[in-house]
Amino acid sequence: MAKFLFNGKVSCAHISNRVNKMLAILLIVSSVALTSCDVSHLDLTTTSTESPPPAPYAFAYTAGRYPGHIDREHAEESDGSGVVKGHFSYIDPRQKVRTVEYVADKEGFHPLLSDVPPEHPADSESVARAKDRHFELYAKIAEEHAHHPFPDETYVPRQSxxxxxxxxxxxxxxxxxxxxxxxxxxxxxxxxxxxxxxxxxxxxxx
Missing domain, CATH: 1.20.5 (Single alpha-helices involved in coiled-coils or other helix-helix interfaces)
Known part of the structure; x- marks a missing residue:
């Protein structure tokens, strides 16, 4: 609680107000002085790390399941800038050589198959006939079961x-x-x- 003195003496509240005003003026003057300082003599240059030079590479190898046997190979090379080219080959279970050439760059991975299998292999003539026969028998059995959902005891095999x-x-x-x-x-x-x-x-x- 502020106390006041009379008979020619200054009160405590009046002194506090004067101190606050002086501090505010001091802060303003300091801010102006700092912003107007001459910093031309300071070295403000920045340094940056340079990117390393491109590091191209290349490799190739062959492999097999046992000594003296080769059933796969792989070769790849890069120019060091992020573009990679290569190819690999292998023998599939049908003893057919499959080769894939590819390019990898900033757009993604782009493979190219030498022998693209059909999306849906067509049935041979014998397979098609077997399927038709299967569907016919299935439809016949389904129709019989629809008329006779439960087997009759007379059809149970008996000893002749x-x-x-x-x-x-x-x-x-x-x-x-x-x-x-x-x-x-x-x-x-x-x-x-x-x-x-x-x-x-x-x-x-x-």
């Missing part, structure tokens, strides 16, 4: 008389063969026991 006779004959032959194998096994076991007894008697005689 011929199949039943063949099954019985097979079972009979199986039993005969099993009996023969059992008899042969018993005979071999008996022969083995006789041989072991004979060998045992010879050992006792010695």
């Amino acid at each position: 008389e011929a199949v039943a006779r063949a099954t019985a004959k097979h079972a009979q032959l199986f039993r005969v063969i099993a009996e023969q194998h059992a008899r042969i096994a018993a005979e071999r076991e008996a022969l083995q026991r006789e041989e072991e007894e004979r060998q045992h008697l010879q050992d006792l005689a010695e």
Whole structure:
């Protein structure tokens, strides 16, 4: 809170106002002095880093899946200014050589194929016939299923008389063969026991 003195004395608020005015005048004078200074003697030149010289390059190589075998090659060269030219070749699964020449510049990558495959390979005559036959059968089956969505029990395969006779004959032959194998096994076991007894008697005689 500002205090005032009377009887010929100056108040504190009056002194503060005078100080603020003096500071404002001092700032204005300083700004004018700085802007009017002579800076002609200062060196205001700027330096910049020069771009390095172009660095062109070129390379080429060949490669293969095993020693002495070459199935790909690549060559490329650049003038150092951002333009790159080259080509590469390889052998596709059909043993056909594919070559691509390309140029890369500020506009992008521009390949050029030596043998451009068709966008949609046409079907051969046999493939076309097979497709037509497939579609015909598909339409026929779809129509049959539309009329009979659920299979009839009468169409379930059943064992015919011929199949039943063949099954019985097979079972009979199986039993005969099993009996023969059992008899042969018993005979071999008996022969083995006789041989072991004979060998045992010879050992006792010695």
